[in-house]
Amino acid sequence: MSTAVVVEAPGRHRLVAHEPRDPGPGEALVRVHSVGVCGSDREVYQGNRPEGYVRYPLTPGHEWSGTVERVGAGVPESLAGRKVVGEGFRNCQVCDRCHAGETTLCTAGYAETGFTEPGAMAPTLTLPARLLHPLPDGADLTAAALLEPAACIAAAALKANARPGERVAVVGTGTLGMFAVQFLAAGSPAELLVVGSRPDREALSRRFGATGFRTKDQELPGDFDVVIETAGSADAARTSAGLLRRGGRLVLTGIPAPGAAGLDPTDLVVRQLEVHTVFGAPPDAWAHTVRVFGAGLLDPLPLVTHELQLAEFSRALELVGSGDPKVGKVLLHP
Numbered sequence: 481m482s483t484a485v486v487v488e489a490p491g492r493h494r495l496v497a498h499e500p501r502d503p504g505p506g507e508a509l510v511r512v513h514s515v516g517v518c519g520s521d522r523e524v525y526q527g528n529r530p531e532g533y534v535r536y537p538l539t540p541g542h543e544w545s546g547t548v549e550r551v552g553a554g555v556p557e558s559l560a561g562r563k564v565v566g567e568g569f570r571n572c573q574v575c576d577r578c579h580a581g582e583t584t585l586c587t588a589g590y591a592e593t594g595f596t597e598p599g600a601m602a603p604t605l606t607l608p609a610r611l612l613h614p615l616p617d618g619a620d621l622t623a624a625a626l627l628e629p630a631a632c633i634a635a636a637a638l639k640a641n642a643r644p645g646e647r648v649a650v651v652g653t654g655t656l657g658m659f660a661v662q663f664l665a666a667g668s669p670a671e672l673l674v675v676g677s678r679p680d681r682e683a684l685s686r687r688f689g690a691t692g693f694r695t696k697d698q699e700l701p702g703d704f705d706v707v708i709e710t711a712g713s714a715d716a717a718r719t720s721a722g723l724l725r726r727g728g729r730l731v732l733t734g735i736p737a738p739g740a741a742g743l744d745p746t747d748l749v750v751r752q753l754e755v756h757t758v759f760g761a762p763p764d765a766w767a768h769t770v771r772v773f774g775a776g777l778l779d780p781l782p783l784v785t786h787e788l789q790l791a792e793f794s795r796a797l798e799l800v801g802s803g804d805p806k807v808g809k810v811l812l813h814p
Contacts, residue, residue, distance in 0.1 A: 484602030484814075485793045488537045490527025495791060500604040503552035508559060508609040510566070514625035514787075515600040516543030517796045517810045518655075524595065525797055534595050541599030541812075542568045542592060545624035548612070555609040563619050565627045567611040567766055568593040584760035592760075601790060603814045613766050616774045622787070624773070625811055626780035630659045631761035631769040633710070636731040637663040638765060639756040642706045644668040649704045650690075651720045652711030653681035655783050655809055656733060658688055660708045665689025666777045675700065675719060676711075680805055684782060710734055714742050721753060729754045786810045 484498040503509045521540045523529045544566070548559050571578050572588035593599050593607060615624055633656050642648050648669045650660040653676030664672055665688060673692040674685040682693040694700060696719055705728055709720040712734025720730055721743055730753055736742070748755060761769075772778045785808035788796050796810045 482603045482814075483790065484539050485541075485790060486537050486539055487525055490525065490536075493525065493793065495793075498602050498604070500549075501606040503550060503555070503606050503609075505553040506555060506608055506610065507552040507606055508555055508612060509549045509551070509604055509606045510546040510564060510612075511549050512541075512544055512546040512600045512603060512605055512814045513621040514545050514811045514813055515541040516625050516628065517800050517812060518543060518629065519800065520595075522797055522801050529595070533590060538595070539598045539600075539602050540594050541601035541605075542594030543625055543628040544600035544605065545615075545621040545627070546600070546605065547621070549604070551609060559609060559612070559614070563615040563617065563621055563624070564612045565615065565624055565766075565770070566593070566605075566607060566613065567631075567761070567763065568595075568628065569760055570597060570608070570611075573610075581762055581764060583762045601793065601812060601814070613770045615770060619774070620781070622784070622811065623780045626655070626783060626809060627766075627769050627773060628761070629655055630773070630778060630780065631766045632656065632733060632758060633659040633663055633708070634769040634772070635761045635765035636660065636708050636733050636756075636758045637667075638768060639758065640664075640706045640708055640729055640731045642667050642669060642729075645670045646705040647671040647673075647703070648706040649673040649675060649708075649720075649723050651675045651696075651707060651709045651716050651723070652734065653678050653685065654710065656710035658684060658783055659778070659780075660710055660733075661685055661688040661690050662778050663772070664706075664708070666772060671704075673701070673704070673723075675723070678805055687782070688779070704728060707731070708733065712736060717743055721747065724751070724753055726751045727753070729756070731756045731758060733758045735759075780809075783809045784811055788812055790814045
């Protein structure tokens, strides 16, 4: 019997029988290959997700890959059989932000696959076909399951607008940090420094294109053109700003705990720093990610350390929250 994970309420989940939902007009039914587990899924299970950003009962799963099985009316039949990944934000398409391509700022309110809409921790997922991004026929679907976090970092890389020959840096060495290294390395920087708290990530950072590595307690330079922060703490944000030259560009992607003391506004103004933030990935970032992945410039597989069956959902959450440096990306296979 096919089963899906359902989180009924914080701290309570069960496996339930799964019946595929036929795609309606404008929709597609996808056979899920792999689904990633991240800290946001732990927030859903623990009940730490901010109000309005989760709806119980819920099937989680916002990082996924799969193959289109069938499509609804109005969707090209040629999409059936294609390997795909999909955007999570369910934007309205008619507000001014959506028309500007800033779909993660949709004024109709927040809705996202795996948080307020059924997610991919199930054998199939039915969703609007307009959210799908087809992959090359030979794409590795296990690797492609990580393209959602990669797309969030692609949004950061596009905002950073790092030019060839510039000095760039990444703060944070988790999944997002390692994707940031790969995106920045593809732009031919003069120098690419990674700053983190785990010395064991140096080898992987250099494998992905870093030219230097330092832990945050070491002496750090202060003359970089671009810094992308991925660690999600106020301390990481301050470290990132400190790495920049006057007039440098900073992109924050992590979300610190509420109430955290952040950047010094006086420092931002006096040094004329250009600061951007990212929450989610709009369509252009997804398209960029798929292109870079298809060109072989993005290698997610070294980040995967555990692959489990869907019934091992509890174990997957334990691994993600363990703090064990040997735990990287955890995938479930429906």
